[in-house]
Amino acid sequence: MISQSNVRRYTFRGLKAGVSVMCAAVLSACVNYAGIHSDKQLAEPQHYATQQSMPSEGGRWPTADWADQFGDAQLKALIDEALSGSPTIEQARARVASAAAYSEIAKAATLPQADASYSYTRQQFSGTTYVPPPFAGSWQSENKGVLSASYELDLWGKNREALKAALSQLEASEADAQVVRLTLTTAIARSYNQLARLYVLRDIAEQEIAQREQIDRLTAGRIATGLDTEVELKTAQANLATSRAALKAIDGSIVTTRYQIAALLGAGPDRGLQIARPSLGVGDEVRLPDNLPADLVSRRPDIVAARWRVDGLTHEVKSTKAEFYPDINLSAAIGLDAFGFGRFLNAASRTVSAGPAIHLPIFDAGELRAKLKGRYAEFDYAVATYNQTLVTALSEVATQLADIRSTDGQLVDAQTAQSAARRADELALIQYKAGLTTQLTVLNADVTALSADQAVANLTMNRRDQQIALAAALGGGYTDTSDSAGLAATDAAAVSSITSR
Template sequence: MKKIIFSLLSVFLFLGCVPNIEKQKVIKDTKIEQEFIEDLNSFQSVNLKLQNNWWRKFEDKQLNSLIENAIKNTPSLKALKQRYAKANSLVKMRKSANLPNIGFGADVSRQRFSENYIFPAPLGGNYYNLYQFGLNLDYEFDFWDKRASLIRASLNEALAQKAYIKVKELSVSTSIAKLYISLNYKNRELEQLQILKKITNEKHHILDKVHKLGLSNRKEINESGSSIEKINQKISDLRIEIEDIKRSIAIISGMMPSQMDKLEKTDIADDYKVFIPKDIHLDILSHRPEIAMQKYLLLSKSAYIKNAKAQFYPNISLNGLLNFTSFPWSSLFNHTSFAPLGAVAFSLPLFDAGKREANLNIKVSDYNEQVQLYNQSVIKAVNEVVNSLRKLELTKSNLKYQDEILKKKNKNLQIEKRIYEIGLNNKISYLNSKLLLQEEILKNISLKDKELNAQIDLIKALGGGYKSERIDVSHN
């Protein structure tokens, strides 16, 4: 009885030897929600859920194919999927440690036994065959979650890898979409520049005729010719930009340059609008895959702290051996050759020169570092959402002003056309109005490009339709 009491007192005394640790705090969700209330509530949007395949709303089959093939076949994403498979294998390996370890062994040896050792004659001084056959059982109890914490750590690391795949998929899809949208509007700009060049050429020919009649000086013709060359320069620069965009799409999509040469004409729907769920600010971080990744890593680091603490506690392990040993083969499986063994081991770590405490401090530092990485990701996410919303609203305002300018320029063109048709003015004035309208059309195309790209930025900021389970890290 005294021995039992002494053992229990030793255990309780030992349990008090785990050092105190200081874990840092994550940013609270309520603080995050408050940052979003004003901006998200003022944003005019239909209360529809942002879907995973948001790009399909652009109604361009070629864009759908580019993004979906990239997500499926891009080598960089395939590499990440292999990392995820590796992480899952590690989870299975650590789970297997929770089960008893059973091993089978068989051994045949021939040996001469010494005459001057513990074996008497006729064993000593002669050669004999020794046959052994047995099953070995090892199991260590997990009273303090030492193994279970490692399993949780591995599981959360695997989930972090899975979320990271979504981070990269979102990056790939939004990058391709933005480039493709720009390609769409660059092609439209190219078409409008050709129209602008045609009008300028027409004006140039009229000025040339007027000059030959002696009704104008050479300056107007030179300025007109200079305008044509500037347009040619813009067309050339635009074609270079289009080729650069194609190459960028090819690199991100994991495609060869020859595949980009087969691209058909883009067909983006101009009326695309991003939809944001109402009250999304109440749970916005669950829609960001990189935040989910950081949360899973935080849970993993917390589990490693649990594992480090468990190493301070005592433990019990079992060992069993079902063994048959015999010199003659014919007697190996007789009951007289049966030599079972059973053992219970009690381990009580007492002194290790600070190794366990240093290990615990390392795990706490890893956790606190991850807290700061999580907090930084949250701050980045909040800023990206707010900035994307404001940028989109400003771009919409600019586009609205530009639409008004276009309407007025178009009205002026109709007036000039009417004046020209009734013979109150020459055609040059009418062509100048057409040129002014054409320049505003080009500005409108550029703003439309910016608007759709701003919507893609907002889609990325909102997580692109990603939805993770709500993960509570505030009490870890």
């Protein structure tokens, strides 16, 4: 027989073994994300070679009213109208509001919760179960009112990290809204510049029509004197008709550009018909600001948004890791529970409960590990997106600057060519009037002069368009007003904490 001492000894050993097994289960649950990590890092702007492409020129960063440099009051009014009524802006505001609401939900999870409930139930109890007489087999009305409260201790920071992630996403959404504003204002300015281009080309087309009408009249006179034939007359008429068709095409493009601007304003197409001819000036001198590209990361809203998303996913990873640890919830409830209405408010009907609840993930078929892998994949994607956004931003600044410098050089040669072509056209027409040259010479000179005028006009408008694009590439006057300094200081440590093995 087994003695009582042996029984106690075996019982103690069993309890000890059970505790050991439970501790092992806890430890395995706490460390079972081992091996899941990331080695991706945020790129530093100083690591990219930009000294030759983006030299320090002592310039200023664009301001929020950068479009005012062109001296066109109508452009400023159009931008203000778009920012106040465009559906695109309203969409951005709605996304910010959604992110703000989500952050409020995440904050609520870190605070105690309380609620009240009341229920009334009419029920017939079984006469053959655990319900004793006189209730067995009878109908009873149960009244139950309970006031309850709960609080998750959040020992491992799961909810706190989720809140930080939500706040980072809110910051990213606000930066995204600035991206929308900048994109919209840039699109309006560039479309407005395109409208100005079309009006200048229209002026050239009208001058060309006048020129070819004169050639048509001269040709008719030369036919009377026998210097030209019907061939020259029909050629002059064909060229005149072609010039008139080109003018009508430009008029059509002017109308469609007005419609495009109206759509950007969030208005109907008739609003575009009210836009007057642009009167854009040259704009400010183009000089890059110093401390590029380091300051660009806080001047470009798309870079700021990408950085906040990396920060948000850093906290998401930490929150997901905390799910591997036990959850401890404290709950308490007090209320009244009674059969019938007469005894509902009696002290004897009082019911009270309180206590902790512990949840420990031991076996979930790999769900938590898969979830953490997904978070790391999202983190890697966010880091890659940030790095690509930074590279794209640097490329845009360098490209627009190079285009401006190239256009400036082209304009000098184009204006020289224009002056020579115009003089050649004048001389050819004078000689044609005097009967010293043929119509073909006049037409060739006229085509050359027309091309020269169009080239100068297009280069001038291209130069302004590139200047608008450069202002946008430099952030369009945006400055990160969030805690960017604190974010930058914690980026490396935060990323390092979740990328460690």
